[in-house]
Amino acid sequence: MKPLLKIIRQGVYTSLQDSGRFGYRAIGIPVSGVMDRYSFEMGNKILNNAPNTVCLEIFNGGFEAEALSDHTYVITGADGDFFINDVQLYGWKSFSLCKGDRLKIKGSHNGSIFYVIPQGGVATESILQSRSTYPFARIGEEITQGRTLYGHELEQTQFVRGLMPIHRPRFDYIVQVRIFKGPHFDHFTPASRDRLSHSTFQYTGGNRMGYFFKGEKLNLIENREIISEATQFGTIQVPPNGNPIVLMADAQTVGGYPIIGTVHEDDLFKVAQLRTFNKIQFRLMED
Structure with a gap:
C-alpha cells in the first residue's frame, strides 16, 4: 500500500463506498454502497479499475485533501467547481496529483454527489464482504479531518482519458x-x-x-x-x-x-x- 491523500476538510458528508454489501438484509444490514451507480461505474471504467473499486462519495462539496504521493484520479458525478492548487479541473477526465498538491471540491452546480476515484481504488478493510461505510452500525472507515487514505501500488496500466459529454448523465431541475x-x-x-x-x-x-x-x-x-x-x-x-x-x-x-x-x-x-x-x-x- 501507499499513502494517497490526507483529508484537510471532509465537506458536508464524505464516505468510502463500493458497489454495496449484499446478502445481509435479513439481519438488518442494508446494501449501502454508492448512491449514483452510473457515475461510479463509468469512473472506474475510465481508470480501468475493477468494477467494485472503493471510492470517495462526497455530498455537495466543501472537500479538500493533500496528495501524499503521485497518483491518477478521476472525478465523476455532479457538475461542480474542482481545483488542483487553485487551478480549475474538469470532471469525467483522468488527472494526476503530485505529492503536495491540494485537491479542492468547492460545490456543485447540477447534481449533488461527487465521486473521487483513485486508480486502483482506496485500500480499506472488507467487512461483511464489502468496504462500504454504514455509520449507523459503525461499519467502515469514517472520513475525518487529518485522516490518511491509502491506495495500492500499481504497475503501469492503460486507462481512458475521459468520457465524451454525450455519455455523461444530465442532472436536470x-x-x-x-x-x-x-x-x-x-x-x-x-x-x-x-x-x-x-x-x-x-x-x-x-x-x-x-x-x-x-x-x-x-x-x-x-x-x-x-x-x-x-x-x-x-x-x-x-x-x-x-x-x-x-x-x-x-x-x-x-x-x-x-x-x-x-x-x-x-x-x-x-x-x-x-x-x-x-x-x-x-x-x-x-x-
Whole structure:
C-alpha cells in the first residue's frame, strides 16, 4: 500500500463506498454502497479499475485533501467547481496529483454527489464482504479531518482519458423517474394514485437513508394498521402527512409506512443526484 491523500476538510458528508454489501438484509444490514451507480461505474471504467473499486462519495462539496504521493484520479458525478492548487479541473477526465498538491471540491452546480476515484481504488478493510461505510452500525472507515487514505501500488496500466459529454448523465431541475406499483398501491384513493404519476413533487432534503418530498398529499382510502414490509433502495413510502419518502442506500431493511411504489433500478441515480428544491415526476410502469 501507499499513502494517497490526507483529508484537510471532509465537506458536508464524505464516505468510502463500493458497489454495496449484499446478502445481509435479513439481519438488518442494508446494501449501502454508492448512491449514483452510473457515475461510479463509468469512473472506474475510465481508470480501468475493477468494477467494485472503493471510492470517495462526497455530498455537495466543501472537500479538500493533500496528495501524499503521485497518483491518477478521476472525478465523476455532479457538475461542480474542482481545483488542483487553485487551478480549475474538469470532471469525467483522468488527472494526476503530485505529492503536495491540494485537491479542492468547492460545490456543485447540477447534481449533488461527487465521486473521487483513485486508480486502483482506496485500500480499506472488507467487512461483511464489502468496504462500504454504514455509520449507523459503525461499519467502515469514517472520513475525518487529518485522516490518511491509502491506495495500492500499481504497475503501469492503460486507462481512458475521459468520457465524451454525450455519455455523461444530465442532472436536470425536473427529473422523470420510472416506478413500479408497491404492495399498498391499491390502499390509496383513486385520486392519490392518479396524483402520484401526474403531479410534480419537490425535494426538500435528505441523506443516505432517505429523500423527502413535498407536493399534493397522497391519501389512504382508510387509515389502518399495516404489516411491516421489506424495503430497499428506491422504496417509496408515504407517512401520515401524505408526502412521499424515497428510501436510499442506507435505509432500514423493514418499514411500517405504506409503500406506494418502487423506483426503477436504472433511475435511482437520478433521484440520488437531486439538489434541494429540485423536482421529480414519477412515471408509473405498466404491470
